Amino acid sequence: MAAQMIRNRMQPWTFLAPFLLLFVAFLLVPLIYAVYISFFVRRMGVLYFVGFQNYITAIQDHQFWVSIVRVFFYGVVQGVIMIVLALLLALLLDTKWAKFKSLFRLLFLLPYAVPGVFASILWGFLYSKSMNPLLHDLKFDPLSSGFLLYAIVNIATWEWAGYNMILYIASLTGVSSELYEAAKLDGCNEWQLARFIKLPLLKPTIVMTCILSFIGSMQLFNEPFLLTALTPISPDFTPNIYIYNMAFSMTNLPYAATLSVFLALITILISVIALIVNRLWRRRTPTAGAGASAASAA
Amino acid sequence: MAQHTGSATAQMKDRTGVLPQANYRAVRAKTVATQSVVTLILFILAFYFMLPIIWILIASTKNAKELSSTGIFSLPSRLHFFENVRLLTTYQHGVYWMWFLNSAIYAVAVAVLTCIVSSMAGYALAKYDFRGRNGIFLLVIASLMIPGTVTAIPLFIVEKAFNLVDTYAGVIFPLIASPFGVYFLRIYIQDVVPNDLLDAARVDGASAARTFWSVVFPVIRPALVTLFLISMVGTWNNFFLPLVLLNNQDLYPLPVGIESLMSLINTPEAAMTVPLYPLIITGSLISIAPMIIGFILFRKQIVTGLTQGSVKL
Incomplete structure (x- = not known):
């Protein structure tokens, strides 16, 4: 019989106090304040209550929606490229042919240690004609307005592919070697092993990384913000850049708060939908884990 | 077998x-x-994956003229690295090293305090049975979904009211309030710390505080190492929050400081008088170096942290 949890009225609150104090002051209060001030407008330094007017303005704000559509598109393109690359890395390193596995794993993961700001500076200079004369000869400008989004896709992929690879490798190492042995005895070659055993096993992790990557993409800020030093970038390039400019260049805090709340709602809605779809999907098809244990039992 | x-x-x-x-x-x-x-x-x-890192190693040894005139992988006529470091050190009376020190202060302070605050809260939520326990845990989980950038601008207004804008505390406090840390340690403490152990400590007459510091704290050390590293790296890399909360360049951490140099590229007077490119490149290399070295040294703990942190989420 295991011991019970501790019953005490005051002690838990003493332990919780420092966290709760900080949590309320620096997370809840700003959040509530953001919602509160989004119902006001400021004219001549005086706040006027306007109800949902700011939200109506936001819904009709063409610039805001263009920026949302842009990060949606970016999120899909970047997510697909990065996850395919990360899967390729994880599956290649998991074959019997790969040499120097731990060295390669480290090299692929190392960009993750480079802060986003510096990743943007490094790639930004490599993209810049004044620093990389080769681009001049190739007549290729990665920072031109038509290519800029893909230039950022490359920066983010470089930063995060190794991180996703590590998550896939972790899921693969959890698999019992007996399953692989069984598959090999049944005549599976390495390709079939990857296609029919490992990929299905990775499915839950792939779904999770897709969601995390898309949510991260919605918040895109650092990379385009840093690149403004090297190439003109519109003040509404991403929702967060638009919000930042609204708050600090236009000094329209109530509207910036409105857009922040709006963006948070969209992000939360997407994650909730993704989680529900994922739940339903998993219930419909037997989970990879169950399949694996059934196979090894057989 | x-x-x-x-x-x-x-x-x-x-x-x-x-x-x-x-x-x-x-x-x-x-x-x-x-x-x-x-x-x-x-x-x-x-x-x-190594291309930008190889490039910056080479670029940091070139002077301004060579940077703009030679190919990315061509080596300089002679090493200008220490010259560049001297430029960096003398730029505005060594403000760069100030940024470096600030980054270290923010990172270490946030990591230490996050570990203490989160383990206390995680312990209360894992091992105490009290009214409001589930409500608080739900609140913590819900707040994990809120993107950090959403609260940054309102945070600026709130901190202005408390006179915390342009202070070290103003940057450190919001980062300690880590729902992830509480979530992570609650799960860990629930799994790893046996109730019998806590009972035994109580029977021996240990106070609640003593039980926590001398019994729970040592048992959860592996998770604390992970959380320490995650918060330290996260704070060292954080850009948006200090960008919004700081105006005084003496308080900047490295990413914000280097960004302020980047933005000077577009102001012709500054670009003419200051060798901006060597400053930015050498400054970036020295900013990245501790992370890369630390990463190589602690790769096992970091990889465990990454996989535990997200797989369990």
């Missing part, structure tokens, strides 16, 4: 029995070929 070796020998018998010698050699040659192709692909991919 017995099954495992059994299947391996069965496979070996099968191989030598069925395949004639010549055929076996062909299979071996094919394996070697595949092995080389796979290794080649891995090398090419590794080159892609």
Whole structure:
């Protein structure tokens, strides 16, 4: 019989106090304040209550929606490229042919240690004609307005592919070697092993990384913000850049708060939908884990 | 285990029995070929991932003139690295090293305080039965979904009211309020710290505080190391929050400081008088170096942290 949890009225609150104090002051209060001030407008330094007017303005704000559509598109393109690359890395390193596995794993993961700001500076200079004369000869400008989004896709992929690879490798190492042995005895070659055993096993992790990557993409800020030093970038390039400019260049805090709340709602809605779809999907098809244990039992 | 070796020998018998010698050699040659192709692909991919890092190592040894006139992988006529470091050190009376120190202060302070605050809260939520326990835990989980950038601008207004804008505390406090840390340690403490151990401590007459510091804290050390590293790296890399909360450049951490140099590229007066490119490049290299070295040294703990943190989420 295991011991019970501790019953005490005051002690838990003493332990919780420092966290709760900080949590309320620096997370809840700003959040509530953001919602509160989004119902006001400021004219001549005086706040006027306007109800949902700011939200109506936001819904009709063409610039805001263009920026949302842009990060949606970016999120899909970047997510697909990065996850395919990360899967390729994880599956290649998991074959019997790969040499120097731990060295390669480290090299692929190392960009993750480079802060986003510096990743943007490094790639930004490599993209810049004044620093990389080769681009001049190739007549290729990665920072031109038509290519800029893909230039950022490359920066983010470089930063995060190794991180996703590590998550896939972790899921693969959890698999019992007996399953692989069984598959090999049944005549599976390495390709079939990857296609029919490992990929299905990775499915839950792939779904999770897709969601995390898309949510991260919605918040895109650092990379385009840093690149403004090297190439003109519109003040509404991403929702967060638009919000930042609204708050600090236009000094329209109530509207910036409105857009922040709006963006948070969209992000939360997407994650909730993704989680529900994922739940339903998993219930419909037997989970990879169950399949694996059934196979090894057989 | 017995099954495992059994299947391996069965496979070996099968191989030598069925395949004639010549055929076996062909299979071996094919394996070697595949092995080389796979290794080649891995090398090419590794080159892609190392390209910017190799470039900055070379670029930090060039002066301004060579940076703009030579190819990205061409080596300089002589090493200008220490010259560049001296430029960096003398730029505005050494403000760069101030930024470096600030980054270290923010990172260490946030990491230490997050570990203490989160483990206390995680312990209360994991081991105490009290009214409001589930409500608070739900609130913590819900707040994990809120993107950090959403609260940054309102945070600025709130901190202005408390006179916390342009202070160290103003940057450190919001980062300690880490729902992830509480979530992570609550789960860990629930799994790892046995209730019997806490009972035993109480029977021995230990106070609640003593039980926590001398019994719980040592048991959860592996999780604390992970959380310490995650918060330290996260704070060192954080850009948006200090960008919004700081105006005084003496308080900047490295990313915000270097960004302020980047933005000078577009102001012609500054670009003419200050060798901006060598400053930014050498400054970036010195900012990245501790992270990369730390990463190589602590790769095991960091990888565990990354996989535990997100797989459990």
